[in-house]
Amino acid sequence: MVGNKATATAVKLARVQVASAFPVTPQTTITEYLSDMVANGELDAEFVNVEGELSSQVVVQAASRVGARTFVCTSGPGQLYMHHPMHQTSDNRLPVVMATVHRGNKGMMPDHTDLMSQLWTGWMQFYVEHNQEALDTCLMAYKIAEDERVRLPLVFGYDGYVLSYTAEPVEIPDQDEVDDWLPPYKAMPSILPDEVLPENLGGGSGGGDPQERWKKHHEAIVNAKDVIIEVNESYGKTFGHSYGNGLIEEYRTEDAEAVLVAMGSLTGTARAAIDRLQDDGLNVGLVKLKCFLPFPKEDFQKIGKKVGAIGMIDRNVCLGHGGAAYTQIRNAIYDLEERPSVLEFYAGMGGKEVRVDDVYKVGEKTLKAAKSGGVSTSTEWV
């Protein structure tokens, strides 16, 4: 099953009631699969055709506000066009779930710059490794987003082409089991959590503290970590698949002197590289960073205490600033008394192929930094 079919299948299993999307490569086939499912009666939902992504986001926002379970998906330029209403969806604390099929901002091919351009929109962000994880993450996303303690939209991304069109085995959970695990969405009586002051809606000119909404929103995302961990565990118990602690997953990090950190489909290639490194006696482990927002700061502090160097492989760059995950990891470990080196690697940008050999070399360099000690500011384009 290709990645886009896995996502559409999860949308069906979640019994989504309103979906809206504008087709854009490489996301297009999700809209085709969903339209087929609605047309042949497999999915009892409204699929709303729109003239652009700005409208698709507004459609699901409105539908979610009146109590529907909703789904929207996009890629690259469509993601950028959708930016403005994404702020409102999250500000209104609506549990919309979105799939982003990554397409970079400099062309057709995949990198994470489309979704990384949305870091400030107040959505939770997941990056998935393979097609099974796309299906599983989509189901978990509803459980997390709709949880009373969270009430925030969630977007999960997977690499266009690399996963969207690659076919591989995907296990499909039983509909009855999904129904038991994920009951229908019940909207809250108020569209906002009680602690958010209604007089501050509509620009914060209602006389309350206008900063309060930012504070509550920020705290809500940060505090969502507990729910993410809980849902990941419960999904694993019910369906047999879970992904580390839900935020990160460690792979062969026992006694590792250094670790690499990867996101999205690159993680699979990195696993193969780690196996080769360890076969060759090089003690390098791997951390998969799945949940980017909220950022799992505490997990990286724990890892930072164990290893001499961390090599972050970013498939994105904030131009003039650096890799989004790299800067966050350095930020997280700053509070440690003894800090490991953190090295910055860029790979797979603009869809450039990343080979197992490439990651092997990144592993060698990171291990060298761990052995030599000291904080390195090395930057390398793989």
Added chain:
Amino acid sequence: MIGIRIHGRGGQGAVTASRLLADASYRDGKFSQAIPMYGTERRGAPLVAYVRIDDVRVRERELVHEPDVVIVLDPLLSKKQSVASGLKKGGLLILNSSLPPEKVEIAGDIKIATVDATKIALETLKLPITNTAILGAFSKSVGYPTMESIEKSIRNQFPGRVGEMNIAAIHQSYEEVTPAVQATHTEPVVEESDIAVGGYGVLKDVSSWRVFTPIIDLDKCTGCRACWLFCPETAIQWKDNRPEIEYHKCKGCGICVEECPVKCIAFERVVA
């Protein structure tokens, strides 16, 4: 793990072949991965797809750079040395060709098996779409996936009559594929262009895209210019009030054959 690379042209179903192979392998209890290489899709443009088959879940996402098996769906691509590039020593090349493997001019420490998949496809499907026909040859030459699983995958992909026609094609190719023999040719062919390049009207020579070639009978031609007008590649020039085909521009689409009001253009299969 084994890696497979499939060469074909837009419209021959290389991507579908890769998915059927992966799907059938999974039905046999293996893990698999089918990677299409999409560029700017166009009927007739050379393209590749990749498959990995393993006993455990496939994790790596890089392309298959050193395949164990190469499948070539197109009879003209199968004349090119570069279809064997990266093929492992002792690896297998399965060609769609009417020639016996001993006559194939591809060099290397590799084995070659041939099957006339175009003939089989024309007989069973009435169309030169060779993607399913070659799968029977793969099953016979490599030993898996089982024909039973390939049949199930095909029925799942093409329900009804179309599926049964494709199943007839895989059985015929299973019977007709030659045994794999060591390549005997020694001198690699010198090639002008990389066959994996996707076409977007920029290739100067598209003659290798043809499965059929149009041939004009000038004695019957009335000089009406219908062929000249309809040719999408401007491959037909007008000289002395008569059409003349510039064959390096002709991709073999057959539109001129269809449009000619006096039916003076024959469409002959390219034999390779």
